[in-house]
Amino acid sequence: xxxxxxxxxxxxxxxxxxxxxxxxxxxxxxxxxxxxxxxxxxxxxxxxxxxxxxxxxxxxxxxxxxxxxxxxxxxxxxxxxxxxxxxxxxxxxxxxxxxxxxxxxxxxxx
Amino acid sequence: xxxxxxxxxxxxxxxxxxxxxxxxxxxxxxxxxxxxxxxxxxxxxxxxxxxxxxxxxxxxxxxxxxxxxxxxxxxxxxxxxxxxxxxxxxxxxxxxxxxxxxxxxxxxxxxx
Numbered sequence: 001x002x003x004x005x006x007x008x009x010x011x012x013x014x015x016x017x018x019x020x021x022x023x024x025x026x027x028x029x030x031x032x033x034x035x036x037x038x039x040x041x042x043x044x045x046x047x048x049x050x051x052x053x054x055x056x057x058x059x060x061x062x063x064x065x066x067x068x069x070x071x072x073x074x075x076x077x078x079x080x081x082x083x084x085x086x087x088x089x090x091x092x093x094x095x096x097x098x099x100x101x102x103x104x105x106x107x108x109x110x
Numbered sequence: 111x112x113x114x115x116x117x118x119x120x121x122x123x124x125x126x127x128x129x130x131x132x133x134x135x136x137x138x139x140x141x142x143x144x145x146x147x148x149x150x151x152x153x154x155x156x157x158x159x160x161x162x163x164x165x166x167x168x169x170x171x172x173x174x175x176x177x178x179x180x181x182x183x184x185x186x187x188x189x190x191x192x193x194x195x196x197x198x199x200x201x202x203x204x205x206x207x208x209x210x211x212x213x214x215x216x217x218x219x220x221x222x
Contacts, residue, residue, distance in 0.1 A: 033210060042200055042213030043153075088152065092208060097168075100145075100153040 006089060006101040014109050019076040021104040023089030024069075032065055032091040034074050037103070043088060046074075079108045112137040116201050116214035123221055129188045131217045133201030141204045142184040143211065144168075144176060146197040153200065159184055160207070191221045 007022045023032070031050045035043040049056045049065045049072070056063045062075040076083055089101040114135040123129050133142065140161045145153040155168030157176040165176050173195060175187045188195055198218050202211040 030208060035211075040215075042202075042215045043211070044213070045210035048210055090211075097155065098211070102150075102152045 006087075006104045008104060009102070010105045010107070012107040012109065013079060015079060015081055017079055019079050019083070019106055019108070021074045021087050021089075021106070023072045023074070023091075023101050025072075025089075025091050025099070025101075026070065027091075027093040027099075029067070029091045029093050032063075032072050032089060034061075034063060034072075035088045035090055037086045037088065039085075046087075076106075079106075081108050081110045084108045114201060114203055114212050114214045116199075116217050118217060119215070120218045121220070123191050123219070125191055125193060125221055127191050129191050129219065131186045131188075131199055131201075131219070133184050133186065133214060134182055135201075135203045135212070136182065137203055137205070137212060138181060139203035139205050139212070140181070141207060141209075142178070143202045143204075144174070144184065144186045145200045145202065146170065146195075147200060147216075148197050156186065156199075157184075188219075191219075193221050195219065196221045 005024045013019050029051050033048045034046045037043045047058045047063050049063050060077045065072045084107050086103045086105050088103045090098050117132045143158040144156040147153050154170045156174050157168055159165050159178040198216050200216045201214045204211050
């Protein structure tokens with residue numbers, strides 16, 4: 001399987017703290033995306049970073065990409081209880097099929 | 111507002127029955143996808159379509175079929191439901207092959 005791996009599998013932090021999630025993949029990629037999934041709902045797209053980009057920001061989100069290490073990280077700054085969700089990295093390789101990571105369950109405690 | 115809707119939200123069926131899950135999108139997207147989500151496996155691709163009359167097998171297509179007769183709909187059919195097909199099923203769409211996906215809210219299927 002070419003499934004990506006996410007680390008940690010679960011993360012629990014206090015409101016206001018930063019949350020960092022990591023994703024590793026096995027193939028060359030065209031781009032890498034991060035999605036959020038709230039309990040009982042579908043995935044929602046957060047941010048896309050292309051293979052020639054190293055860092056991207058969107059609001060409180062910061063994504064980095066290191067193609068030499070085949071890894072990406074998602075940083076959520078000043079977390080809120082509403083950020084509690086599962087976060088997935090999703091990448092597109094040469095076959096243009098999307099591969100989903102196993103997800104990180106983030107819990108933000110009030 | 112454009113959206114993607116799945117129905118039903120919950121379904122319980124018996125082993126051996128044929129089941130069809132509906133997916134309807136009003137984004138006018140060419141690409142549509144069906145995934146299943148199981149604990150420990152993340153999301154796995156079942157079938158996908160890049161346009162009307164186009165269908166392709168994904169990673170876990172055995173026991174499933176799809177048809178694409180118009181842009182808006184991609185129904186997923188389980189020909190003879192098996193307990194191993196108990197899962198949460200998500201439909202998604204995108205305008206181009208490298209675009210972000212828009213997901214429905216899923217159908218929870220239980221095969222008894």
